[in-house]
Amino acid sequence: MVAGSSRTLSDQLFKQLQQAIVRGDIPANTRLSETSLASQYGVSRGPLREAIHRLEGRRLVVRTPHSGTRVVSLNHEELIHIYQVREVLEGLACRLAAKNMTEDQVADMYTLLDEHSQQVDFREGVAYFQAEGDLDFHYRIVMASGNQRLIDNLCGELYHLVRMYRYQTSTSPRRPEKAFREHRQIVDALADRDSEMAELLMRRHIRTARLRLERMHTPANNNKEYSESGAVL
Amino acid sequence: MVAGSSRTLSDQLFKQLQQAIVRGDIPANTRLSETSLASQYGVSRGPLREAIHRLEGRRLVVRTPHSGTRVVSLNHEELIHIYQVREVLEGLACRLAAKNMTEDQVADMYTLLDEHSQQVDFREGVAYFQAEGDLDFHYRIVMASGNQRLIDNLCGELYHLVRMYRYQTSTSPRRPEKAFREHRQIVDALADRDSEMAELLMRRHIRTARLRLERMHTPANNNKEYSESGAVL
DNA sequence: TAACAACAAATTGTCGACAATTCTCTGGGC
DNA sequence: GCCCAGAGAATTGTCGACAATTTGTTGTTA
Numbered sequence: 001m002v003a004g005s006s007r008t009l010s011d012q013l014f015k016q017l018q019q020a021i022v023r024g025d026i027p028a029n030t031r032l033s034e035t036s037l038a039s040q041y042g043v044s045r046g047p048l049r050e051a052i053h054r055l056e057g058r059r060l061v062v063r064t065p066h067s068g069t070r071v072v073s074l075n076h077e078e079l080i081h082i083y084q085v086r087e088v089l090e091g092l093a094c095r096l097a098a099k100n101m102t103e104d105q106v107a108d109m110y111t112l113l114d115e116h117s118q119q120v121d122f123r124e125g126v127a128y129f130q131a132e133g134d135l136d137f138h139y140r141i142v143m144a145s146g147n148q149r150l151i152d153n154l155c156g157e158l159y160h161l162v163r164m165y166r167y168q169t170s171t172s173p174r175r176p177e178k179a180f181r182e183h184r185q186i187v188d189a190l191a192d193r194d195s196e197m198a199e200l201l202m203r204r205h206i207r208t209a210r211l212r213l214e215r216m217h218t219p220a221n222n223n224k225e226y227s228e229s230g231a232v233l
Numbered sequence: 234m235v236a237g238s239s240r241t242l243s244d245q246l247f248k249q250l251q252q253a254i255v256r257g258d259i260p261a262n263t264r265l266s267e268t269s270l271a272s273q274y275g276v277s278r279g280p281l282r283e284a285i286h287r288l289e290g291r292r293l294v295v296r297t298p299h300s301g302t303r304v305v306s307l308n309h310e311e312l313i314h315i316y317q318v319r320e321v322l323e324g325l326a327c328r329l330a331a332k333n334m335t336e337d338q339v340a341d342m343y344t345l346l347d348e349h350s351q352q353v354d355f356r357e358g359v360a361y362f363q364a365e366g367d368l369d370f371h372y373r374i375v376m377a378s379g380n381q382r383l384i385d386n387l388c389g390e391l392y393h394l395v396r397m398y399r400y401q402t403s404t405s406p407r408r409p410e411k412a413f414r415e416h417r418q419i420v421d422a423l424a425d426r427d428s429e430m431a432e433l434l435m436r437r438h439i440r441t442a443r444l445r446l447e448r449m450h451t452p453a454n455n456n457k458e459y460s461e462s463g464a465v466l
Numbered sequence: 467t468a469a470c471a472a473c474a475a476a477t478t479g480t481c482g483a484c485a486a487t488t489c490t491c492t493g494g495g496c
Numbered sequence: 497g498c499c500c501a502g503a504g505a506a507t508t509g510t511c512g513a514c515a516a517t518t519t520g521t522t523g524t525t526a
Contacts, residue, residue: 268506
């Protein structure tokens with residue numbers, strides 16, 4: 001038991017397993033054996049079962065009675081569905097953030113944009129940095145919304161799933177710059193306290209990503225799980 | 234063990250407890266003792282703990298380590314937050330339903346409207362019928378969206394919470410008729426396959442309910458749980 | 467050779483007991 | 497009379513063992 005010293009074993013296991021799944025250490029569609037995992041983490045089956053049940057609540061694993069639990073594996077359609085939900089939820093987050101953000105938080109957003117503007121120029125490893133930076137960007141706006149339920153939905157569930165399924169946007173290498181400009185527009189709207197515009201821009205920003213996903217839909221990769229790779233926004 | 238014969242004890246307990254909480258048989262903020270509940274339902278603590286963990290995933294109970302779990306109790310602000318999320322999610326559901334609904338489903342919606350139009354006239358017990366009918370109306374649209382994640386979010390979580398916290402709209406007795414007209418407009422948009430209009434109307438419909446909630450906010454009832462009563466939409 | 471049935475192995479579901487932590491109540495002191 | 501400390505009780509957390517169900521295999525039969 002090395003990291004994440006929570007109060008109870010179940011909490012520790014929950015965090016460890018969640019991190020392992022999101023980071024890809026446990027690949028999608030992997031079967032989670034209770035006995036082997038219990039011995040692997042050096043605990044009994046009781047706390048491990050509870051952790052798995054909580055992962056099920058977060059929709060990170062799927063459980064079938066008497067049969068076993070598997071790490072969630074999204075097909076093309078399910079990923080599109082997630083982006084549809086994400087579009088409206090982040091639109092709401094942006095609208096609320098425009099009202100509730102402090103001036104300091106707005107200033108921090110501009111600082112973040114400056115950091116990203118430097119990274120966009122580097123072609124090496126831009127996918128990874130841009131991906132993490134992008135999630136950071138969205139993360140901050142959601143946190144500033146002040147709506148705890150919205151925060152839980154996005155940061156506690158959807159972002160984990162999105163992080164699992166990042167795609168290389170190989171068809172359009174100029175996408176990072178466009179995404180960056182969109183980010184700038186969004187922050188400008190936040191600074192202006194223009195909540196309507198902020199919601200509209202964020203929805204369009206994510207809708208763009210979804211349409212890109214939909215375009216790479218072929219009968220071949222339908223009903224087929226994706227492998228982890230690059231960034232989409 | 235009388236009803237809801239699921240495959241496993243944990244499933245049965247989960248459904249029973251969820252129903253008991255939503256229907257108000259177990260009031261909000263009630264402390265759930267594992268031992269007493271276990272003996273009450275005639276099972277061991279193991280399955281009951283797992284059911285409670287799943288309820289925690291659905292956000293119907295709140296658990297504090299080593300201290301116990303309580304039925305969720307929403308204050309005014311949290312209920313507003315739920316309606317904010319509901320507004321955008323149901324807007325999305327309506328937009329998708331306008332595209333995906335079959336002609337038969339549209340016809341069923343008109344049939345449902347006819348049934349409601351008769352109930353609206355009855356002043357006796359109109360709150361209850363209107364409340365259930367309203368949830369039925371929204372429920373069908375969400376189910377027709379075809380987005381499973383959206384369905385889970387709304388029907389599996391938010392609706393249960395909304396059902397727990399229904400308010401008597403005592404300030405405006407003419408609200409049911411207005412709500413009914415709004416429902417009719419929404420169905421018309423669905424029939425026209427006008428997804429933009431459908432989303433806009435549904436969002437406005439729920440926003441109206443939220444604004445009514447916000448108006449009945451006073452310092453007295455802030456941070457105070459509400460009791461179950463009538464309908465808001 | 468293919469299909470079906472019975473058996474065996476593995477895995478999950480359930481239970482009761484023990485350990486650790488928290489809350490409460492009582493007693494003493496200021 | 498009020499506050500703090502400590503012991504006790506109650507509740508939750510954890511564990512190992514047993515029971516029930518599913519799955520894979522093997523053997524038989526058409």
